[in-house]
Amino acid sequence: MRLIEERPLPQTAREAPQILVVGGGKGGVGKTCFSVNLAIEIARKGWRVILVDADLSCSNVETVLGVEAQVKLDVFFYQRGGKDLHAVLCDTQYENLKLVPGTTGLLDVANPKYQQKAAFIRELQQLDADLIIVDLDAGAHLNTLDFFLMTDTNGVLVITPEKTSIDNAFKFLRAALFRKIERFYQSPEVALLLKRTESLREFVATVKTSEFFDAETRKRICGELVAIARAIRPRIVVNRARNAYEAQIAANILSKFARQNLMIEPENLGFLYFDKCVPEAINSGTPFVVSYPKQKISACVTDIANRLGYF
Template structure:
């Protein structure tokens, strides 16, 4: 097998040829799992990427060395984006990961308010006006170990409308921060200020609620991000860049938009550009979290959106799961306190910890279970009074985040893993 000619099998789909560098980037972005396969030309067999001599070192090195920058956005306001960003950060910090929350809503900063901080000592304004030379100088502590944040500068017009070059410079500076995870809380909407940060971060999560208007705006957000990426890539190719303007794709908010038509137009003009187009489609894989789900049927809206994104935009969107509507979240917000601390045993807090352990940290089912229990203990220490929670039986379901890898699948019956709690408790010590 050539060092620059790898063929891999990702989720049952063959991809290639890809270079080792490209494969390493995918591993760092968690688009590749240890169980995914690589073709061993010498032996003539498919082997797990984490076991093949050709790729084992790539996987091991990438898993431990990469700093993760995640942008959290969404097309509609009021979907709980800031609250979820803080919750994800707190879960990561409680798992022992050095995490920084960044208020990237440069025109309407409010992350500090949700953290219960009225008047931040430093903000982006201090860095923007060169009163502080490094972003590390404006990092602020929180009540949780391993968690810091950078406050936005609300009401600063120049900072609210940065040039594209300034956005890229800011992202480069963020990547210099000494942390394992950096989470960007973006502003609402699909303006270029928001989209450019979403794309520059490298990885992005979109937050939506099940309501039709929110689903539609989320689809539009993803479509706009993709088209923005394509126009940035082909802006020096006059014939291609004009395609977007002539057909008004940016102004088309209707769900009838088909990216296949756009790809065909590019392919008819330039085959090499079409290959680059395909590469962008392969690499751009936004994640989705559905928030404030009232009924189990509403969770299916996430799968419907995933299907629409796949069919119309030719993108593979990763549906990370849903978070049920929880009064504890609202009560915590009224008290200007993160719900992860307000009640670590709430349904929303448990969902967040499951998403982080399964999707961000790729824990196995058993390790994830034990780490989630440890997270609850860590958060409980920050809040002397924890609201009571119901002890209703957890029912095994295909909607469970661990369904695909669980060996105790028994849909419709009480969760067997939950019943192992007493047996496994001594492992947590």
């Protein structure tokens, strides 16, 4: 497993924040719980962290974190003229950790226009922080895909060892890749061919024989497609694993599917143990790294933060 090079604590407050996006193809895999506990653990080490609830339809970061924000993300999307995320930024009970709370789930806010999403992403990059952790909605909605692809496509994918979770994570990666290709070309011909294929390898083969393009264009597109796929380097976290072996098997299966079908090479970032303390921590509103610091699952969060280079 390749360890990401450790990075020192940022020295100046005006450096552009690092952005870590956390997603997953299936709901209920523990994505939000992981995001919250990781944010607290990194903030404890002196990093100025902002946790963003970007689940625009069913946000629950506040519940897991144990806070109740007075202003919701709706305010940002309803703002006229220049938009400012500082209007919804709120403090938490944890030092160095702030929160951008989720929305109320109203239909028009849950489905923002692309221009609104672009403004949201720009504003994230302007926040005064060392690290911004963005907790995404489950599934492969366009909102989720666009947010996942906003930061060099090195987001974290949370899965569980179950086959359904692995299958959905693969479908999420495929949707993200196809969304990136679609946005890159903005071509009706490319969009049409994408709808007819199930994998990138199949898509490349289709392009090679397509009558839409001349020979030189076909060659150029095929090279670009491979480069786009290889630029996507998702990092896998396996949640609720009984042991390291079970976690490794799950990560290996997803990596194999992604490599063979999408030409994507995921990185196995680590795993979290199955632990009964997790639902207890959620119900109490106190994240498990705080309420159960000596449990093995808390040590797993520390290990993942270390592999990410934040310690």
